[in-house]
Amino acid sequence: MNTTAQDLKTWLTDRIAFYLEVPADTISPDVKLVEYGLESVYALALCGDVEDEFGIEVEPTLAWDHPTVDALAQLLEERLAGAPAA
Structure with missing residues (x-):
């Protein structure tokens, strides 16, 4: 799978916007998701979406450990490239 950082940011932004019911x-990408009001139930749902979409396992604390779209995209890019997770 050849997914770019921009592809990841776009996908993450779309998913988060869906959960928050706001335009993408x-x-x-550099604002903490909690500042938008992302609730824990949606943060967990995002983990499931990531696992389903990209076929990688992530911690349930993903959105709290990597609290912005930029941070999430960077982690996913590393994981998808086979680099060890931070």
């Missing part, structure tokens, strides 16, 4: 263009 209102989600900034």
Whole structure:
């Protein structure tokens, strides 16, 4: 799978916007998701979405350990490339 960082950011932004019921263009990649009001139930759902979409296992604390779209995309890019997770 050849997924770019921009592809990951777009996918993550779309999923988060879906959960928050806001337009994707209102989600900034460097703002903490908790500042948008992302609740824990949606953070866990995002973990499941990541696992389903990319076929990698992630910790249930993913959105708290990597609290922005930029941080999440960087982690996923590393994981997808086979680099050890931070």
